[in-house]
Amino acid sequence: MNRLVRVALTIGCFFTAIACYVFGVPVGGIAFIILGVIFEGLFWVGVFGKKKKFPSSESR
Numbered sequence: 187m188n189r190l191v192r193v194a195l196t197i198g199c200f201f202t203a204i205a206c207y208v209f210g211v212p213v214g215g216i217a218f219i220i221l222g223v224i225f226e227g228l229f230w231v232g233v234f235g236k237k238k239k240f241p242s243s244e245s246r
Contacts, residue, residue, distance in 0.1 A: 196232030199225045 203225035210218025 192232065196229055199229040199232060203229060 203222045206218045206222035206225060209215065210222060
């Protein structure tokens with residue numbers, strides 16, 4: 187996946203999680219809080235997700 191797209195999706199998940207928390211907490215909407223937790227999880231997976239391993243120059 188393109189690096190720019192990955193960063194944009196990660197930032198989008200972060201702001202979507204914040205929006206879900208903002209809407210869910212005052213109203214008591216458990217669905218928004220659950221969605222917030224899901225999007226926050228996706229954000230953290232995007233930040234600390236699997237990195238590509240590049241072959242080292244020592245193995246040549």
